[in-house]
Amino acid sequence: MNKINDKFNKIKILIVGSGIIGKSNAFELSNYGFDITLVDQDEINNSSNAALGILMGTIYQKRNGRSWRLRQKSSELWPKWIKILQSYNPKLKIDKPLFLLTNDLDKFKRLTKFVNSYPHDELEIVEANSYNLNQINKTFDGNEFQGVISHRDGRINPKVLLDTLDIALESKNIKTINNKITKIEKNNKNWNLKLKTGEVLTSEIVILCNSLDSLQLINPEIHKIKLKPVLGQAVELHYEEKNTNFLTLPSPLNINGKNLITINKETIIIGSTDEYNFKPDELYINELFEFLQKQPKWLNKKNISRRWFGIRSRPEGEPSPILKTLEKGLILCSGFYKNGILLAPACSKWVLEEVKKHI
Ligand SMILES: Cc1cc2nc3c(=O)[nH]c(=O)nc-3n(C[C@H](O)[C@H](O)[C@H](O)COP(=O)(O)OP(=O)(O)OC[C@H]3O[C@@H](n4cnc5c(N)ncnc54)[C@H](O)[C@@H]3O)c2cc1C
Known part of the structure; x- marks a missing residue:
């Protein structure tokens, strides 16, 4: 195990939401030896499963600003990710052009x-x-x-992608819980997350990847976020x-x-x-x-x-997606509108860098 893994080994990360964004974050973070759990109560009916999977990166005409940088980064990362993920499922590919x-x-x-x-x-x-x-x-x-x-642009079949990420995450021992998080509370240095069934999970770092419902888990008095x-x-x-x-x-x-x-x-x-x-x-x-x-x-x-x-x-009132640290150990990765599949790898890199700042 290398030094990075030693440092991150015992750190618990809980990811709320198992759409393409939650799974991609888990996939990226899994390379660093964190103790990762993904929680979702209904991933079959999420927007990732409805997506067409078109990747419009290079064709994007506005060539400045954050949106362009995220597209550019993702366009660079997708072929690399596909290459790695093909070792779990050779059927995964990008249909181009x-x-x-x-x-x-x-x-x-x-x-x-x-x-x-x-x-x-x-x-x-x-x-x-x-x-x-x-x-x-x-x-x-x-x-x-x-x-x-x-x-350089194309399409990834979202269902094949999500299934492949599942195989990869399982092989990397990422835990999955089929349940809903109903409340998040700070508890000293940790976060307590209450499940619908009553149990409480504890984690040092929480990443909210649960789209619209992320607003139900954050304090509206402190965080003025609208989706x-x-x-x-x-x-x-x-x-x-x-x-x-x-x-x-x-x-x-x-x-x-x-x-x-x-x-x-x-x-x-x-x-x-x-x-x-x-x-x-x-x-x-x-x-x-x-x-x-x-x-x-x-x-x-x-x-x-x-x-x-x-x-x-x-x-509302800010560009898509929302990538923000809300409090120490609480990261929001939500507000993905049209291009969640495209932007997933670049946003996961952002999350990784943010997580490192919290340790
Ligand atoms: C018809 C259609 C076509 C599209 N085509 C494209 C395309 O061609 N290219 C592209 O890049 N994008 C496309 N998109 C957009 C893309 O699908 C989204 O941007 C992306 O799926 C967002 O992913 P997500 O993980 O943020 O959200 P979701 O996939 O919606 O996942 C959020 C998850 O959070 C879970 N959740 C919510 N609350 C809780 C809670 N309290 N506890 C536990 N879990 C919780 C939900 O069950 C859900 O599984 C399309 C979307 C649609 C609808």
Whole structure:
């Protein structure tokens, strides 16, 4: 065991919330020999399980500020993480590249200017007459797109990712508890965490990764943090017709802001909506069918074979995500809105550095 591990060995860390953020933090911290426990009462229904898993790092046009730095860092880290995680599950991969297309000429002009400003970022302009678009235009029944191929961006299947992290965490002896934390209290140098079933856990460091519900565990008098729910719906379409083969499309594909992921010849996923609510609204589903100038035959609500939603948390009055030390030993890693999967590795690095300051 090395020196770092000796120093951190007996330190207890409790992570509340076992979505992609909680699991990624556990994965990063597990390399340092901490005694880690993950607590979650309902991880199957969280927003991480609803995600499409698109990684839009390099394609992000605002090239300054914290959001860009987190994207940049995560884009660098994801290939490294995947390489390590493949030793637990060889099926885990990043599907690259990402196609970002539009019907909007002004948007395309802005994209072209952006791509030309960053010639070393493996961004490729796709003009209307490009051979890359032949099959896409055909599947989209006469819509004419232009756009960019981002060779560094792509998609990770979130379910495969979450399952793989579970295997990795188990092999690293990370403890998991299927329960809800109802209260957190300071107890000298430690934190007492009360479970729904009444037991109390004690830990030196607590990391709140429980999205919207993190507000229920912190003192609103001291910490003026606001989070609002942003529900996202997604649909899977099944369409069988001899001239339509979704496998001929690039995947992942973003057209006019909607993400499309090919599952097989006859099945495609489209997402997602942004609804400031806790209940999915039927009207918003229309957005997933009305984002093109001309609607191809297959893009029809009657072809929905599966639909689902997840609830993300968006900070009010400050940017997403919220990465803050609230008190000694109490770290908040929440408010992940659209890009929680993308940002997970960079945020886990931030948490690690923060944890070291608390020891
Ligand atoms: C339809 C949809 C599509 C998306 N697509 C993408 C995409 O393409 N790319 C991308 O990067 N992001 C995407 N996202 C966003 C991404 O899913 C989120 O940003 C990310 O999942 C947030 O992860 P999280 O771990 O913070 O929250 P969650 O996954 O919601 O996890 C929070 C966990 O905390 C647990 N919890 C809450 N309270 C307690 C408590 N008191 N005690 C114990 N446990 C508790 C919950 O049970 C839950 O499991 C999408 C989201 C949706 C809904």
